[in-house]
Each structure stands twice: as C-alpha cells, then as structure tokens.
Amino acid sequence: MIVRGLDQNNHLLSRFIDSCSSLGFSDYAYSIFTHKSKPDVYLYNTTIKALCQTDNPLNAVILYNKIQASALRPDNYSFPFVLKAVVKLSTIELGREIHCQTVGTGLDSDVHVVAALIQMYASCKCIYDARKVFDELSLRVWNVAVWNTMVAGYAKVGDLNNARALFELMTEKNVISWTTLIAGYAQMDQPNEAITLFRRMQVENVKPDEIAMLAALSACAQLGAVELGEWIHNYIEQYGLNTIVPLNNALIDMYAKSGKIGKALQVFENMKNKSVITWTTMIAGLALHGLGREALDMFSRMERARVKPNEITFIAILSACCHVGLVELGRRYFNIMKSRYGIEPKIEQYGCMIDLLGRAGYLQEAEKLLRRMPFEANAAIWGSLLAASNIYGDVELGECALQHLIKLEPHNSGNYAILSNIYAILGRWNESGKIRKVMRDMGVKKMPGCSYIEVSKRVHEFVAGDTSHPDFDRLYQILCKINGQMKFAEHLQNEFSGVLESDVAKQLSE
Known part of the structure; x- marks a missing residue:
C-alpha cells in the first residue's frame, strides 16, 4: 500500500486498520492511524472501534473527543462505537454526557444510536433510563433490533417479568428475540421457563441458532431433562453443527448432569478439536459421578495433549480428589497451580481444598488453611467445615462455623440442623434444643424438598x-x-x- 501510495486512501486504510484489529494488533492499528495527516470520520470510527477491544478502552473515548477538535462531526457509527467503550468502563456519567451529545447532533432518534444507548444504560444497571430512551423511540419507529436490545437489557439486570412482557408485545420476532429470553431464563436459574419457551419456539417454526441451543442445553443440564437434550443433540447432528466446539461442550455438560456419563464421554471422544473448556467439562462430569480416578486420568491426558489448564480445571481436579479422598494428591495439585501453571488460587480453589481436608478428617489443617487464605471465607467454605464437624463430632469448630454462617446466610435452616445434630450425637440434648429454639425465634423455616x-x-x-x-x-x-x-x-x-x-x-x- 505504501509503495503504491495507497496508504493515504482513507477507505483502504480504514479496511486495513479493521483487519489489524480483528487479528489482535490493535496497538499497531492505532499507530497506523496516528501517521495519517487528514483522517475522515470513517477512519476515526474504525480506529475507535479497534481501541474498544483493547485492555484500555479509555483510549477510544479520548480519540472520540478528537473528532470535533478536528472540525469533523460524529455520525451514527461514532456514537455506538464509543458507547461500547463506556460499557467496558462502566462509567455512567460519561455515558450520560455522550447521550447529551447525540441529542445535540440530532442523532438521538437513529435506531443504531438508540440501541447503543439502551445497551449502555442497561449494562450500567440504569434500566429505567434505558426504558425511557426506548419509549421515546418506539412511539415513532419500529425496529426489531431496538426491541431485542431492550429485552436483553431487562434480562441482563434479572428483570425477566418485564423482559417477557415486552417480548410478548413484539409484532415481529426474530431468532435473536427468542434466544435472548431463553438465555435470560437459563442464566437466572429458571430452566423450566427456558425449556417451555424453547419448545414454543419450535412450534412457531423458528429455527434455533447456536446461542439458543446453548441456552436450552444449559436449562436441560439444570433440570436433568435428557429427552429434550437428546432431541437437541440429534438436531445438531442433522444440521452438521457437531463441529462447533461450544455446542459439544454443552452436550457433555448436559449428559453428565443428567446421569448419562457414557454419552458425555462418547461426545468427548468424537470431538476432533477440544478446548480447555472441553477437557474441564469432562473432568468435572467424571468427578460429579464419583469417578475421581477417571477424572484424574483425564487430567493426565489433558497435560499430555499440551492443553494448559485454567482455574476452573483445578476446581474440577480438586473436586475429583475430594470424591476419592486423595488428600496427598489434592495437596500436590493445589501447589502446582502456581508453581507450574502460574495460576494464583482463588477462593473457589481454597474452598475445594478446605472441603477435601475436612471430609478426610484433617480439621485442624483445614481451619489453618482457612485462616491463611487471602480472602474472607464465604458461606460455602464455612458450610463445608460445619459438615466436617458433624462427621467427626468437633463441636468447637461447628459452633465457630455456625456463628459465621448466621451472619452470611441467617435463614438457611440446614446450618442450624447440622449443629443441632452434632449436639444430639454427643448426647448434649439441652444445646440441641436451644439451637431449635433459636431457629423458631429467628423465624427460620426448613425449606421444603x-x-x-x-x-x-x-x-x-x-x-x-x-x-x-x-x-x-x-x-x-x-x-x-x-x-x-x-x-x-x-x-x-x-x-x-x-x-x-x-x-x-x-x-x-x-
């Protein structure tokens, strides 16, 4: 391009910068832009889009501010790109300022700008502002993308009632409309609603896309709905979608959680390309079925395949050690996380290790690890220590665990019941009765099965x-x-x- 003098052509340079960015060379893309003497707004927009995808999206905002300084005017692409940077920065004040600028330029009713504003407000948890922007447009123009963005906004903040109400009002729905709501239900632990909507989608002859099937498989995994999961599996095979790695990962997870570990293994072994998520999901599935040694063998295979494990992989590995009671091996894996793979243990890995030690009867070591970890222990960790105290009759540790659990989850009846059982096993009936009385006084009710x-x-x-x-x-x-x-x-x-x-x-x- 340089030797032919094409490096000053704004259109070609814009395409080049976009290609650089998509390949992960955003810094190089920006350096190309800085050498252009008179960039137009199109070139500005492409570079802002590239900078949005970097670790420092503030640079995209800085470049956006230079548009007007260059005697140019932001257009209906400038605003959506810079608003993506605002979403990554989660800076609502900056978002409101840019919103005011859309009004000043008369682009506040452009559908692309409106969709970006709704997404920005929803991502910053300002759902009422998002709805206000939506309502001001919807009276004048219909656009399915804007409606989808508003439904997604409600789903993002967990307001599925309003998301569903808006969905039902839509005169025209596309596959994104259905997928957005199905995924929302699956993520908010309402798998029944997700599956019901997925079936209705089939009845209305809307062909599900990859995201819809991922959400439906997630719901099937939560409920153990293996019949529908198998139907989706057949659909994937029928339409040649079995090369899509995330779909296969979701199938492995669904089969494992539905009790069909053999089918999960079959999907795994048939995959030509396996990601770290594939290996991790299979290891976790084996551990879930109590097949701890098989899970550890799978991890050895993963290492031989030179796939670098991530922090979730180690949760699955430590869980497998827990199922088999391999304390020494668990200690080894916990230690090599940092020494071999450079992964700093987080609270989840500490929790797995404490649970492993507690189940094996190493209560003092488990408590020492809890005191040593650089995090405040959560309810799951104190709960595992309480359960271990119940197994080994350690009243002192049980009382300590319950004191913390009362603060963290005061209405969880199971915690009180465990300590009451510890007292009862040791014949300390007065203390057992007092715990039951505390439950009654605090209005704690046993959750029905x-x-x-x-x-x-x-x-x-x-x-x-x-x-x-x-x-x-x-x-x-x-x-x-x-x-x-x-x-x-x-x-x-x-x-x-x-x-x-x-x-x-x-x-x-x-």
Missing part, C-alpha cells in the same frame, strides 16, 4: 406439601394405589418368609 420428572420432553416440578399441580388429584390417587399395592406385597412377602422359616426349621429338626 422438591423433585423433577421429565415426561414427553416436559419437566414437572413437585414441591413437598404443594398441591398446585393441575393433575394433583389424579396423581395422589395413583400414589395411594401404588402405596396400597406395596403394603400388600410386603404383607405377602412377610407371610411367605414366615412359611419358609417354619419349613426350614422343621427340616433342620428332622
């Missing part, structure tokens, strides 16, 4: 004591009938056993 069952790709939830299921009466009658049959079978078995015992006794006496 619940279970799920999948029938014809639909997941039903049953909560103890709840009678709201539409088929409750019929189900109750069937359960009563089954219960009666079981009692009758038990009665027959007892009578038959009695007859056999008398026959055997008679034969022995003879």
Whole structure:
C-alpha cells in the first residue's frame, strides 16, 4: 500500500486498520492511524472501534473527543462505537454526557444510536433510563433490533417479568428475540421457563441458532431433562453443527448432569478439536459421578495433549480428589497451580481444598488453611467445615462455623440442623434444643424438598406439601394405589418368609 501510495486512501486504510484489529494488533492499528495527516470520520470510527477491544478502552473515548477538535462531526457509527467503550468502563456519567451529545447532533432518534444507548444504560444497571430512551423511540419507529436490545437489557439486570412482557408485545420476532429470553431464563436459574419457551419456539417454526441451543442445553443440564437434550443433540447432528466446539461442550455438560456419563464421554471422544473448556467439562462430569480416578486420568491426558489448564480445571481436579479422598494428591495439585501453571488460587480453589481436608478428617489443617487464605471465607467454605464437624463430632469448630454462617446466610435452616445434630450425637440434648429454639425465634423455616420428572420432553416440578399441580388429584390417587399395592406385597412377602422359616426349621429338626 505504501509503495503504491495507497496508504493515504482513507477507505483502504480504514479496511486495513479493521483487519489489524480483528487479528489482535490493535496497538499497531492505532499507530497506523496516528501517521495519517487528514483522517475522515470513517477512519476515526474504525480506529475507535479497534481501541474498544483493547485492555484500555479509555483510549477510544479520548480519540472520540478528537473528532470535533478536528472540525469533523460524529455520525451514527461514532456514537455506538464509543458507547461500547463506556460499557467496558462502566462509567455512567460519561455515558450520560455522550447521550447529551447525540441529542445535540440530532442523532438521538437513529435506531443504531438508540440501541447503543439502551445497551449502555442497561449494562450500567440504569434500566429505567434505558426504558425511557426506548419509549421515546418506539412511539415513532419500529425496529426489531431496538426491541431485542431492550429485552436483553431487562434480562441482563434479572428483570425477566418485564423482559417477557415486552417480548410478548413484539409484532415481529426474530431468532435473536427468542434466544435472548431463553438465555435470560437459563442464566437466572429458571430452566423450566427456558425449556417451555424453547419448545414454543419450535412450534412457531423458528429455527434455533447456536446461542439458543446453548441456552436450552444449559436449562436441560439444570433440570436433568435428557429427552429434550437428546432431541437437541440429534438436531445438531442433522444440521452438521457437531463441529462447533461450544455446542459439544454443552452436550457433555448436559449428559453428565443428567446421569448419562457414557454419552458425555462418547461426545468427548468424537470431538476432533477440544478446548480447555472441553477437557474441564469432562473432568468435572467424571468427578460429579464419583469417578475421581477417571477424572484424574483425564487430567493426565489433558497435560499430555499440551492443553494448559485454567482455574476452573483445578476446581474440577480438586473436586475429583475430594470424591476419592486423595488428600496427598489434592495437596500436590493445589501447589502446582502456581508453581507450574502460574495460576494464583482463588477462593473457589481454597474452598475445594478446605472441603477435601475436612471430609478426610484433617480439621485442624483445614481451619489453618482457612485462616491463611487471602480472602474472607464465604458461606460455602464455612458450610463445608460445619459438615466436617458433624462427621467427626468437633463441636468447637461447628459452633465457630455456625456463628459465621448466621451472619452470611441467617435463614438457611440446614446450618442450624447440622449443629443441632452434632449436639444430639454427643448426647448434649439441652444445646440441641436451644439451637431449635433459636431457629423458631429467628423465624427460620426448613425449606421444603422438591423433585423433577421429565415426561414427553416436559419437566414437572413437585414441591413437598404443594398441591398446585393441575393433575394433583389424579396423581395422589395413583400414589395411594401404588402405596396400597406395596403394603400388600410386603404383607405377602412377610407371610411367605414366615412359611419358609417354619419349613426350614422343621427340616433342620428332622
């Protein structure tokens, strides 16, 4: 380009800078821009977009401010790009200032700018401002991208009721509309709603994309809805999507969490390309099934394949050691995180190690590690120590753990029950009764148990004591009938056993 004199062509230079940025050479892209004597707004926009993707997006804002200083005017691309930098910086004051500038330039009603403003406000947790921007536009113009952005904004802050209400008002929905809401339900631990919406998407003949299937598989994994998961697997195979690594990772996770570890392994072994997430998901799945040694063997394979583990991999590895009770190996893996792989242990890895030591009876070492770690212990860590205290009858540590848990999660009934059980096992009935009284005085109620069952790709939830299921009466009658049959079978078995015992006794006496 230089030898042909094309390095001063703004359009070609812009394409070149964009290519550099997409390949990860954003600093080089910016250095090219700085050597241009008279850049136009198009070149400014491309470079701002490139700087947004760096570790220091503030440079994108600084360059944006130079547009007007160069006697140019920001256009409907300048604002969306610089607002992406604001999202990464999470600086709402700067976002509001840029919003004012969109009004000054008359671009505050441009659909691209509006979508960027909604995304910026929602990302900064200012959802009411986002809705205000949306309402001011929606009275004048319809644009599905803007509606999708507003639905995504609500989903981002966890307001799925408003997200769903807006979704239902849409006169035109595309695959992004459906996917946004399905993913929102899956991320907010409402897998039933996610699956219901995914099935409705099929009924309305909307072809799911990769993101929709990832969200649906996540929901299937949460519920153990293996029938629907297998349908998605068949769909992936049918449309040749089985080369997409994230989809295969989601299938491994779904099968493992649904109890089909063999199918998870089959998907894993059939993959030609495996990422660190693939290996980690498989190791975690094996550990979940109590196959600790197999999980550790898988980690050895991962090392031989020269795939560098990440911090999540070590959570899976330490969990596997915990399942098998391999304390010494767990200590080794915990230590090589930093020494071999340069990964600084975080609270999750400390929690796994404390749980491993506690389960194996090394309570003092577990407590020492807790005191030594550079973080405040969370409820999960104190909970694991409380559980270990219950196993080994360490009242002092149990009392200490409960004191911290009362502050961290005062309404968790399980914590009180464990310490009460420790007292009861040791015959200290007065203390056991006092714990139950504290529960009553604080209004702590035992959470009811619940279970799920999948029938014809639909997941039903049953909560103890709840009678709201539409088929409750019929189900109750069937359960009563089954219960009666079981009692009758038990009665027959007892009578038959009695007859056999008398026959055997008679034969022995003879």
